[in-house]
Amino acid sequence: MTLKPDHAAVFSPPAAGGRFAAGEDPAKRQQILAGAKRVFMKMGFDAASMNDVTREAGVSKGTLYVYFTNKEELFSAMIETERAAFVAAVRTALAEHDDPEAGLYEFGISFVTHMTDEKVISAMRTVLGVRDRMPVLCQRFFKGPENLRTIMRDFLERHIAEGRFEIDDIDLAAGQFLDLASGSFFKLRLFGSMEEPPPRDEIERVIRGAIRVFMAAYGARRHETHLDRRAPSAKIPQ
Numbered sequence: 001m002t003l004k005p006d007h008a009a010v011f012s013p014p015a016a017g018g019r020f021a022a023g024e025d026p027a028k029r030q031q032i033l034a035g036a037k038r039v040f041m042k043m044g045f046d047a048a049s050m051n052d053v054t055r056e057a058g059v060s061k062g063t064l065y066v067y068f069t070n071k072e073e074l075f076s077a078m079i080e081t082e083r084a085a086f087v088a089a090v091r092t093a094l095a096e097h098d099d100p101e102a103g104l105y106e107f108g109i110s111f112v113t114h115m116t117d118e119k120v121i122s123a124m125r126t127v128l129g130v131r132d133r134m135p136v137l138c139q140r141f142f143k144g145p146e147n148l149r150t151i152m153r154d155f156l157e158r159h160i161a162e163g164r165f166e167i168d169d170i171d172l173a174a175g176q177f178l179d180l181a182s183g184s185f186f187k188l189r190l191f192g193s194m195e196e197p198p199p200r201d202e203i204e205r206v207i208r209g210a211i212r213v214f215m216a217a218y219g220a221r222r223h224e225t226h227l228d229r230r231a232p233s234a235k236i237p238q
């Protein structure tokens with residue numbers, strides 16, 4: 001399956017007279033995707049129809065099919081758009097921190113809050129449900145081309161270059177922090193053992209613990225004694 005581009009920046013500019021070519025108006029496309037998201041989240045992939053999307057998005061069937069040729073393509077675009085938006089937001093948040101512990105904290109809070117949100121859990125269950133029919137979608141949703149692991153890797157590489165981390169296997173370390181941060185929250189939510197997202201204070205407790213373990217393993221000063229180490233970052237709630 002070929003996925004259409006998902007970012008407004010890649011669309012052609014309006015033609016003469018200020019009108020977009022058929023299927024290239026980013027605002028109209030976003031309107032359709034927003035309606036599709038509401039439909040898929042409420043009804044699931046199999047029960048939803050293109051007619052449901054036209055009604056929810058407030059567009060004609062002809063307009064819908066100009067942008068998306070079938071339900072599978074529409075669902076793929078919706079999932080990819082949601083994933084890309086979150087990944088971009090996390091990348092921006094990490095880029096704002098020169099203190100690695102503060103960056104890890106903000107990343108961890110955003111990561112766990114997002115991954116345990118009811119809408120995200122519902123979307124993941126839906127994606128897993130169509131895995132056999134749409135394997136490419138699952139690969140893009142969970143692997144990339146840019147995903148949380150690649151963002152974490154870039155963050156670690158920057159701080160390694162600045163002497164804040166000592167890491168031999170960056171891919172391994174990136175995955176380890178993701179696992180430490182998510183704790184058991186994600187699996188419990190995905191499989192229904194935890195009916196509600198974890199409370200904020202519990203998320204913070206897990207993230208602080210994850211940072212302590214990660215910095216003990218990879219912090220550039222990990223060989224110093226406790227008395228020699230600097231105080232915890234003031235940016236991280238204690």
